[in-house]
Each structure stands twice: as C-alpha cells, then as structure tokens.
Amino acid sequence: MLKAFVSKDEFSGLDENIQGFYVESKDGYLLQVAKVGNFELADVANLKSALQKERQRASELEKGIKEVESKFEGIDDPERALEALGKLDEIANYDPDKKLEEAKKQFQEQIESKYRKEMESIKNKLTNEIKVNTTKLSAREAQLAEALINMQANNILANPDIKGNPALLMPVIKQHVRMREEGDRFVPEIIDENGQPLMSTVTSSTDPMNLQEFVETLKTDSRYAGAFEGINAAGSGGAGGGNPPKVTDSKTLVANNGFLTVDDNDLENISTGKAEVDFD
Numbered sequence: 660m661l662k663a664f665v666s667k668d669e670f671s672g673l674d675e676n677i678q679g680f681y682v683e684s685k686d687g688y689l690l691q692v693a694k695v696g697n698f699e700l701a702d703v704a705n706l707k708s709a710l711q712k713e714r715q716r717a718s719e720l721e722k723g724i725k726e727v728e729s730k731f732e733g734i735d736d737p738e739r740a741l742e743a744l745g746k747l748d749e750i751a752n753y754d755p756d757k758k759l760e761e762a763k764k765q766f767q768e769q770i771e772s773k774y775r776k777e778m779e780s781i782k783n784k785l786t787n788e789i790k791v792n793t794t795k796l797s798a799r800e801a802q803l804a805e806a807l808i809n810m811q812a813n814n815i816l817a818n819p820d821i822k823g824n825p826a827l828l829m830p831v832i833k834q835h836v837r838m839r840e841e842g843d844r845f846v847p848e849i850i851d852e853n854g855q856p857l858m859s860t861v862t863s864s865t866d867p868m869n870l871q872e873f874v875e876t877l878k879t880d881s882r883y884a885g886a887f888e889g890i891n892a893a894g895s896g897g898a899g900g901g902n903p904p905k906v907t908d909s910k911t912l913v914a915n916n917g918f919l920t921v922d923d924n925d926l927e928n929i930s931t932g933k934a935e936v937d938f939d
Contacts, residue, residue, distance in 0.1 A: 663690045804838035807845055812836070815871050821878065827886035828877060836870060849873045 661680065662669070666687040670678060681688035812832045816823035835857075838845040849857045849868040857868040860876070877883040 661690055663692075664688070665690075804845060805833075807838055808833060808836050808847060811847060811870055812874070815874050818871075821871075821874060822888035823874060823878070824886045824888075828874070828883065831877060831883060832870075832874065835873060 661677065664684075664687055665673070665681065670681060670688040673681075678688075680691055682691050683689075809829070812829060813825055815821055816825050816828060835849055835851070836847050837850060839848045847870045849870065849872075851857055857873070858864075859866045859868045859872060861872070878887050
C-alpha cells in the first residue's frame with residue numbers, strides 16, 4: 660500500500676516506478692491522487708502545520724488577553740476604565756489657551772445667535788431716543804438762548820441812558836445776537852450779516868463787541884434812531900423832541916400784544932417819520 664506522504668529518506672528507498680507517483684512538497688513527498696467526485700487527497704502535512712500555527716496564535720492571544728485582564732483586576736466596569744484611559748490622553752494633550760479660545764468663540768456665537776435681534780432692537784430704540792432727546796435739548800437751548808437775549812436786551816433798553824423801544828429794536832437785536840457756550844454758561848455774541856463775530860470799536864480794545872455796545876451803535880444809526888427816546892430822525896438828541904416828524908402819507912404799524920414785527924424798510928420809515936407805531 661502506498662503512503663499518502665513519505666519523507667525524503669523514505670522516498671529515496673522507493674522503486675523508481677513508484678517514485679513517479681509522488682510530487683515533492685515542503686517536508687517530503689506527497690502521493691498524487693486524482694480527485695474522484697467529492698473525494699480528494701488533502702495536503703495533510705500542510706494542514707497539520709497550519710493548524711499548529713493557528714493553535715499557537717490562539718494561545719498567544721489568550722495569553723495577551725489574560726495580561727490585559729490582570730491589569731484591570733478589581734475594576735467593576737472595565738469599559739468605563741478604558742474610557743478613562745482614553746481621557747488621560749486627552750488630558751495629556753490639553754491646551755488651556757486653545758480650549759479657552761474655543762469656549763469664548765462658542766459662547767460668542769451662541770450669544771450672537773440668540774440675542775442678535777434683541778440687541779439690534781435695543782440699539783435702534785436707543786438711537787431713536789437719543790435723536791428725540793437731542794432734538795428736545797436743541798429746542799430747549801434755543802428757548803433758553805432767546806430768553807437770555809430778551810432779558811439782557813430789555814434790561815439794556817430800559818437803561819435811562821438808552822431808553823430804547825423793545826418792540827422796534829428787539830427784531831434787529833435778535834438778528835445780530837446769538838448765544839454761545841463759554842465754559843458752563845451762555846454768553847451773547849454779536850455777529851454781522853454774514854454770521855461773523857463783531858469786535859469792539861472801543862479804542863485799543865481787542866474784546867468782542869458786547870450787547871450794550873451794539874445797542875449804542877443802533878442809537879447812532881439813522882435807521883434806528885427814532886426807536887430811542889429823545890432822539891430825532893436825524894439821529895441827534897433833541898430836548899422835548901422824542902418823536903419823529905409826521906408826514907401826510909405816513910402808514911401805521913400795529914403792535915400785537917406789545918410786540919411789533921418789522922423789517923429794515925419799516926425801521927427806515929419809522930426813523931424818518933414815514934410810519935407810525937400803534938401799541939394800543
């Protein structure tokens with residue numbers, strides 16, 4: 660009976676006719692047998708070798724598993740322990756500055772996403788309130804400026820040395836006086852027709868013209884002289900002659916509640932006696 664596998668020594672002792680039935684393999688010679696149906700001669704030696712290697716590999720794996728298990732001996736939840744070990748790597752590579760920057764960015768994105776519309780609404784509301792309050796403040800400053808001008812001008816016009824008619828002179832004064840802030844108070848500033856400040860005409864003075872000096876210049880101006888008591892139309896003083904001469908073609912200007920609105924032509928007519936003022 661022929662062996663399915665013979666060693667090299669056994670192969671050399673076989674008859675040459677029998678040797679022809681064998682083919683050399685890794686560790687010897689394997690009998691060549693043709694497959695019949697589902698039956699064939701397997702390479703038993705190689706299968707045994709492969710099986711041995713698999714058994715050895717399984718043994719090594721089992722040994723490795725036991726070594727790992729020994730490291731976790733006494734731990735109730737190995738999966739959580741493995742998770743903790745994974746976090747150790749994360750802790751070892753922890754960059755506080757980077758994490759802080761990421762946290763800040765994430766927080767900012769959340770704030771912007773959640774409160775952007777609300778912040779925009781508040782901003783618009785505050786902007787509108789500022790505009791309204793600014794408008795109110797400007798209006799009140801204008802009212803305050805007008806009140807200060809009226810008060811100071813009326814005090815000057817009531818001066819016995821001036822004796823000016825407020826109804827006639829206030830329109831002119833208001834055209835040439837504006838209030839400006841000087842520190843924490845308002846002071847009157849005299850301006851010309853172009854809005855430029857006027858300087859005092861007093862000799863050797865470098866100060867701006869004040870309100871009283873401006874009123875005194877009106878007193879010597881022929882256009883407005885008739886608005887001052889005791890001065891005739893020519894602008895000179897006259898005893899007992901405080902009213903401008905009347906002419907037959909004069910017109911009457913009627914004051915409303917003691918106030919008279921006039922233009923430069925009206926003032927010229929009043930100073931020359933071509934117009935009368937009715938304060939009744």
